[in-house]
Amino acid sequence: MVLDGSVNPGTAHYLVSNIQSAPEEGYDLIIIQMNTPGGLDLAMRDIIREILASKIPVATYVFPPGSRAASAGTYILYASHISSMAPATNLGAATPVSIGGMPNPGSEDKEGDKEKQGAKKSPPATDSNQNAMHKKIINDAEAYLRGLAAYHGRNIDWVKNAVREGESLTSKEALEIGVIDLIAESPQQLLRDIHNRSVRLPSGKVTLDTADMSIVEVEPTWQMKLLSIISDPNIAYILLLVGIYGLIFEGYNPGTMVPGVIGAICLLLAFYALQILPINYVAAGLLVLGIALLVVEAFAPSFGILGVGGIIAFLFGSFMLFNEPETGVAIAIPILVGVTIISVILLSFVLTLAIQAKQQPVVSGREELLQEVGVVQHDFSGEGWIHICGERWKAHCDTPLHAGQQVKVVAVTDLELTVVPISGESSSGDTFS
Structure with missing residues (x-):
């Protein structure tokens, strides 16, 4: 199996499902070829739990040369029954951080501390809460990695440097201080070097027999690759917003179809990612x-x-x-x-x-008729007909009106207009005495 990229729910599902099914499919050893910058804590812990519970040994191999097992990758490497690296690879930088790029809540300016002490003021409660939370996260991460190191008999002393100082090691340095088990040039050499090694499984210690083993590559399916992409919090967030805005634009312009279809697809993908994210x-x-x-x-x-x-x-x-x-x-x-x-x-x-x-200005409806000027079609007193805005309307006026006289609309009641005469003007511009 290959872990190439961030540790997220997608990669966790891929690794966990294959670790669970490997014994049933007749495999005797699992090799995880790893190159990762780190990833999500929950996904990492899911992978580690499955490795520790595996019925067959799991060997994690940082390969090819130039790869790394940073942050979450270091924890997975410590948890594996066999931890190995290729030359020109590195591991470490296991300090837990927010992937959102937030500043370290535990860092404080020394000069600022001195000023606070001189002023005899206690730090704000929010800073204390952040510092306490930061310490809890660091302590939890260190204890977790120390437990993994003790479980497989690896270097415990270096754990503090990896978690608290973010220290990294080359493959040669890691082998010298007992962080990893061996350095191998290739997966085939890894099989040869781990032959007759003893590892600890839930059922007890077993001795590996890899002399006649052949390597079968298990590639992730396209569904797992897609899940790995959309389960990134940033991608899930963008999909959520694109989906919502797409439906909003479709609501503004019903029948457009394109924004609605794109929005619905993005929204469903976002919901799929959100159900596996905290x-x-x-x-x-x-x-x-x-x-x-x-x-x-x-x-x-x-x-x-x-x-x-x-x-x-x-x-x-x-x-x-x-x-x-x-x-x-x-x-x-x-x-x-x-x-x-x-x-x-x-x-x-x-x-x-x-x-x-x-x-x-209003260009349609009843309000459009107010203050409009129409022309009387026939002489009438009380009620009659006028021509206004290209239409024939029934009108009411308290004074007698003559054909061709201009009137102004002052009110609209249902389909009847109330008009007043415009003194002495006709539609042709003639005046009346």
Whole structure:
């Protein structure tokens, strides 16, 4: 199996399902060829749980040369029954961080600390909470990696450097201090080197017999590749927004079809990704509320009040949607800023159109007839007929009117107009005495 890329729910599903099915399909050893920059904590732990529970040995191999097992990859390497690397590879940098690029909550400026001490002021409660959360995450990660190291009898002392200092090692350095078991030039050499090695399985210690083994590559299906892509929090977030905006645009222009179809597909893909990602439901509610306010602003303009509230709710909901410190899942700040800017531009565009539409005169309906000028068709007193706006209307007037005389509409009641004469003018421009 190949783990090439980030550790996410898609890759976790691919690895877990194959580890579970390997014994039933008659395999005696699983080799995970790994090259990863790290990934999601929950996905990593799913993989590790399955490795530790596997009925057959799992060998993780950082390959080809130039690859790495950074962050989550280091944990998986420690958890494997056989941990191996190719030359010119590296591992480490196991400090848990948010993938959204948030600043380290535990870092503080030393000069700022001195100023606070001189002023005899305690730090804000929010900073204390962040520092406490940061310490909890670091301590949990270190204890987890130490437990994996102890389980397989690997170097425990280096764990602190990897987690707290973000230290990395080359394959040669890792072998020298006992972080990995061996260095192999190729998968075939790996099989030869691990022959007769003893490993610890849930059923007890077993000795590997790899002399006559052949390697069968198991490629991920296209469904797993697709899941791996859309399960990235940033991709899932973008799909969610494209889906919602697509349906909104379809609502503005019914029958267009293209925005509605694209929106529905993106929305379903986003829902599929969200069901396997740890989301904050309060944040999801804020996100929905923000979009709803933007839609209401578009259909019933409040000249910015609902729109501004919608953007604020939308921004906070987006920021907190995946912002779970324990899992390291978050949306990248540039994407949040970009989406917010686009939403502001769209809102401004809608508000501009609404203001322009409100300032334009009425061109249809009953209001159009008010103050319009018509021409009397026949002499009448009380009720008669006039010609106005290219149509023949029944009109009422308190004063007698003459054929050809111009009148102005002052009221509209059902299908009858109330008019008053325009003194002394006819449709041809002749005046009457």
